[in-house]
Structures are given as structure tokens and as C-alpha cells.
Amino acid sequence: MLKIENLHVAYGGIQALRGISLEVPDGKIVTLIGANGAGKSTTLRTITGLVKAASGSIQWNGEELLGKSIDKIVTSGIAMSPEGRRVFPDMTVLENLKIGAYLRKDKEGVAKDLQWVYDLFPRLKEREWQLAGTLSGGEQQMLAVGRALMSRPKLLLLDEPSLGLAPLVVQDIFSIIREINRQGVTVLLIEQNANMALKIADLAYVLETGNITMSGTGAELLADEKVKEAYLGKRRK
Amino acid sequence: MQQILPYIINGISVGGQYALIAIGYTLVYGILRLINFAHGDVFMVAGLVMVYATTAMPIYAAVPLVLVVTVALGFVIERAAYKPLRTAPRMSVMISAIGVSYLIQNLAFYVTGGVPQPVTNPIPWISENVEILGASTKRVTLVTPALTIVLVIALVYLINHTKIGMAMRAAAKDFETAQLMGIKINAVISMTFVIGSFLAAVGAMLYFTNYPSVAITSGGMPGLKAFVAAVFGGIGSIPGAVVGAFIIGLCEELIKGVGYTTFSDAFTFALLIVVLCVKPTGLFGEKVTDKV
Numbered sequence: 023m024l025k026i027e028n029l030h031v032a033y034g035g036i037q038a039l040r041g042i043s044l045e046v047p048d049g050k051i052v053t054l055i056g057a058n059g060a061g062k063s064t065t066l067r068t069i070t071g072l073v074k075a076a077s078g079s080i081q082w083n084g085e086e087l088l089g090k091s092i093d094k095i096v097t098s099g100i101a102m103s104p105e106g107r108r109v110f111p112d113m114t115v116l117e118n119l120k121i122g123a124y125l126r127k128d129k130e131g132v133a134k135d136l137q138w139v140y141d142l143f144p145r146l147k148e149r150e151w152q153l154a155g156t157l158s159g160g161e162q163q164m165l166a167v168g169r170a171l172m173s174r175p176k177l178l179l180l181d182e183p184s185l186g187l188a189p190l191v192v193q194d195i196f197s198i199i200r201e202i203n204r205q206g207v208t209v210l211l212i213e214q215n216a217n218m219a220l221k222i223a224d225l226a227y228v229l230e231t232g233n234i235t236m237s238g239t240g241a242e243l244l245a246d247e248k249v250k251e252a253y254l255g256k257r258r259k
Numbered sequence: 260m261q262q263i264l265p266y267i268i269n270g271i272s273v274g275g276q277y278a279l280i281a282i283g284y285t286l287v288y289g290i291l292r293l294i295n296f297a298h299g300d301v302f303m304v305a306g307l308v309m310v311y312a313t314t315a316m317p318i319y320a321a322v323p324l325v326l327v328v329t330v331a332l333g334f335v336i337e338r339a340a341y342k343p344l345r346t347a348p349r350m351s352v353m354i355s356a357i358g359v360s361y362l363i364q365n366l367a368f369y370v371t372g373g374v375p376q377p378v379t380n381p382i383p384w385i386s387e388n389v390e391i392l393g394a395s396t397k398r399v400t401l402v403t404p405a406l407t408i409v410l411v412i413a414l415v416y417l418i419n420h421t422k423i424g425m426a427m428r429a430a431a432k433d434f435e436t437a438q439l440m441g442i443k444i445n446a447v448i449s450m451t452f453v454i455g456s457f458l459a460a461v462g463a464m465l466y467f468t469n470y471p472s473v474a475i476t477s478g479g480m481p482g483l484k485a486f487v488a489a490v491f492g493g494i495g496s497i498p499g500a501v502v503g504a505f506i507i508g509l510c511e512e513l514i515k516g517v518g519y520t521t522f523s524d525a526f527t528f529a530l531l532i533v534v535l536c537v538k539p540t541g542l543f544g545e546k547v548t549d550k551v
Binding site for chain 1: 432438442
């Protein structure tokens with residue numbers, strides 16, 4: 023279980039997170055929704071170690087993550103698919119997947135997981151030798167998720183996986199996220215597409231200018247009038 | 260033809276020397292977007308260490324020592340002068356590089372007393388004279404391009420087919436995502452300085468075999484020429500640096516061959532201006548896209 027307590031993060035004088043606390047129980051899909059600049063990405067980037075926290079704690083299975091180096095955090099079983107996909111455009115699809123397993127020494131396990139990723143995303147298998155830069159947006163997103171899975175994470179962090187993708191492709195991606203979760207990977211998902219995110223989430227948090235203002239199951243928040251108005255684009259009757 | 264041939268052979272050899280230095284510029288630029296102005300001075304230090312080492316010990320110990328000292332120097336420069344500025348604006352790192360360049364020259368001045376150090380015990384086998392197609396030259400002239408090609412092939416293999424090479428390519432594209440894969444960015448950056456300094460050390464040993472002495476400013480000209488070669492080939496590209504270096508080496512020597520020795524240096528720098536005006540990305544350069 024991932025447990026964040028009273029986490030403060032500041033960038034150059036601007037408070038990005040003002041003491042948030044949240045929990046990501048094992049085996050669940052948890053989502054963090056909120057507007058642009060609410061601090062969603064900052065939360066994920068602090069978990070991975072890309073951003074340093076000012077104070078607070080992030081416990082991962084009882085171990086403190088703050089202050090650990092990024093590679094230690096990856097080895098401990100946390101992987102992220104970053105916002106905007108960020109695949110390596112000059113590398114082939116296969117190389118992108120292999121680099122996801124950069125820290126792993128068990129060759130057989132890596133070969134097995136490569137097969138696993140290809141089973142989840144058959145499209146990537148077809149495009150194995152293609153340069154990642156030539157893939158479509160949806161395929162690049164699949165590659166970014168597949169690359170994160172190659173480290174065999176227990177917790178998968180997804181930063182805006184639906185960004186800039188056609189609605190049908192978004193459907194695909196979300197059904198695969200569900201499938202990945204069903205196979206035992208805990209998912210922490212942040213999304214602007216609150217509707218989609220809440221539909222698949224077991225647990226959801228609403229983040230507003232660095233504070234968590236609401237939490238509940240995905241279904242509860244979907245039905246909540248304030249959430250509907252602010253994030254789902256529906257008027258109050 | 261018989262008259263021009265020695266110049267062609269020389270040109271290829273000079274090109275090889277430039278290539279070995281140019282790769283150091285291009286590798287570091289590829290990953291840090293930094294012109295490492297201290298690189299020519301690292302090359303000079305390698306020459307000085309060679310002079311001292313070959314007088315003090317047998318050749319089989321001297322050559323490895325030159326390589327080790329130069330590699331260590333490159334590593335220390337990065338850790339001391341560039342790593343603390345990792346998040347600083349690029350201009351700060353460049354100024355630091357210029358500072359390092361002067362620091363090394365002054366340290367060399369202190370050690371040598373400003374007197375050019377004569378190459379009294381050149382590396383034996385390669386400094387012997389051989390005859391090729393009627394022209395007499397030192398064996399190093401023939402060894403240089405061959406060794407350069409072998410090292411370049413080894414380097415390209417390292418970059419394209421090994422794990423550390425994959426990490427270098429990933430870091431060159433996107434620091435942050437590379438880190439998310441668990442790649443230790445500082446180790447990768449150190450590696451590029453180690454490789455660049457190693458090649459500069461090899462280049463220095465070949466280069467100074469042809470020269471009577473090593474002065475504290477000896478790194479300046481070959482360093483600048485190699486830099487022009489890297490820009491001409493497209494900075495950041497290894498094949499670019501190699502091709503650029505061979506073209507510049509050949510052109511310089513051919514210009515000398517037709518009797519315009521005075522203009523051979525001017526040609527190289529005129530070429531730099533033309534390249535920067537006409538095709539700033541060079542022969543094989545990538546399109547300029549800023550890291551997002």
C-alpha cells in the first residue's frame with residue numbers, strides 16, 4: 023500500500039501541494055482528478071522521486087520513499103508512464119520496451135514480461151521494429167504504458183493517459199488499464215477526463231490548488247453534484 | 260599525382276587525429292548540450308603526460324598511464340565543474356568550461372615552467388620511418404586512420420548494442436524519462452567524459468609523435484579544428500564528427516600541397532563560418548528541436 027501523509031511540495035516559492043494525504047490500497051485503481059495546475063502531476067512526480075518534497079511522508083509498503091533515488095524507487099516496484107507519453111522517438115518499439123526493464127537482471131523474467139506486454143498490446147508486437155517516433159498517438163501511449171510495465175511494477179502511475187487521443191482510442195486504453203489492474207497491478211491514475219477515470223476507479227480523490235477537497239469511491243464522486251458541475255461538465259438541475 | 264600523394268596520406272592521418280578529438284566534443288554536446296571548451300586542454304595534458312611517462316618508465320607502462328590519467332582528468336572535470344551546475348542555465352556551464360580550460364593551461368604552466376617539453380622518447384614502433392608508394396613518412400601516419408576507424412566502430416557498437424549505450428541514447432533525448440527508467444544520469448554523463456577523454460588521449464599520443472615538443476597551448480589549435488569538424492559534421496552526431504574531421508584534415512593538407520600553406524588554417528575557420536551561415540545543423544546534424 024502507498025500512503026501519502028501531509029505532503030508539501032513547492033517549486034521556486036510556489037506551493038504546488040499544500041499538505042495532501044491519500045492512500046492507494048493494493049490491487050485497486052485509484053484516481054486523482056482535478057483541473058490544470060491543481061497538483062496532480064506534481065503528486066506523481068514526487069512519488070517517483072523526480073520532484074523533491076518540502077515536508078510530509080510517502081510510505082510504500084511501510085518504507086519511506088522521500089529522499090530515495092529514482093532508481094531505488096523503480097526497483098522497489100513503482101513505475102510511471104509520464105504525461106505526454108515521452109517515448110524515445112529514435113529507438114525502436116522493442117528498444118523502448120527493453121529500456122523499461124533497464125534495472126532488471128533476470129533475463130528470463132524480462133523475456134516473459136515482453137510477451138506479457140505484447141499480449142496486452144498486440145499492436146506493439148506488429149510494430150516491434152518501427153521507430154517509436156513514427157507511431158500514432160494512441161500507439162505511443164500504449165508503448166509508454168508497456169514500457170512502464172517492463173519493470174514489473176506493483177504500482178503503476180499513469181499521468182494523463184488519454185491526453186490528445188481520439189475517444190475510441192481512449193476507450194481502448196482504459197479497458198487495458200482495467201485489464202492490467204485485474205492481473206494484479208495497483209494503478210494510480212491522474213486524468214483530466216474525470217468521467218472516464220471515475221468510471222474505472224475504486225477510489226477517487228479530488229485535488230484543488232494543492233489540497234484534497236473530496237474523496238470517495240469512483241461511483242460516489244460520479245454521482246456527486248459538485249463534482250458533476252466542476253469536472254463532468256453537467257449543470258446542476 | 261606522385262607529388263600530391265604524401266599530402267593525401269598526411270591529410271587522412273591528420274583527419275584521424277581530429278576525429279579522435281572531435282568525438283569528445285560531439286558526445287558531450289549530444290548529452291549535455293555543452294561545448295566542452297576544456298577538451299583541447301585535456302588533449303594537451305595527455306601529450307604532457309606522455310612526454311613525462313615515456314622518459315620515466317618503459318613504454319608498456321607509459322601508454323596505459325597516459326590513458327588512465329587523461330580519463331581520470333575528464334571524469335574529475337565533469338564532477339567538479341559541470342555536475343554542480345546541472346540545473347543552471349547552459350551559459351553558466353559554458354563559462355565554467357572556459358574557466359576549466361584556463362585552469363588546466365595555468366596548472367600546466369606551473370608544472371612545465373612554461374617551457375615546451377621536448378618529445379625525447381616518442382613511442383617506438385609508430386615513430387619509425389616507412390616508405391609508401393615512394394613517399395617517406397612515419398609509421399604513425401598510417402596507423403592513425405586505421406586505429407581511428409577501429410575505435411569508431413567499437414564506439415558505434417557500444418552505443419547501439421550495449422546497455423550503457425542504450426542509456427546514453429536515452430539520456431541524450433530526454434533526461435527525465437531516462438531517469439524514470441532507472442538510468443543513473445550522472446553515471447551516464449561521466450561515461451561520456453570517460454570515453455571522450457580516452458579517445459583524446461589516444462589522439463594525443465598519435466599527434467605528438469609527429470611533433471618535436473608539447474607546449475601548454477598545444478591543445479588549442481587541434482582542439483579548435485576538431486571542434487570545427489564536429490560542427491561541420493553536425494554536432495551531436497558521431498559519424499558526422501568523423502566524416503567532418505577527415506574532410507577538414509584532407510582539405511588542409513591538400514591546400515598545403517598546392518602551395519598555400521599560409522591559408523590552410525584560415526580555410527578551416529572560413530569553413531566554420533560558412534557552415535554556421537548556410538547549414539548550422541551540419542552534414543548529419545539532427546533538426547534543432549528543443550528538449551521539452
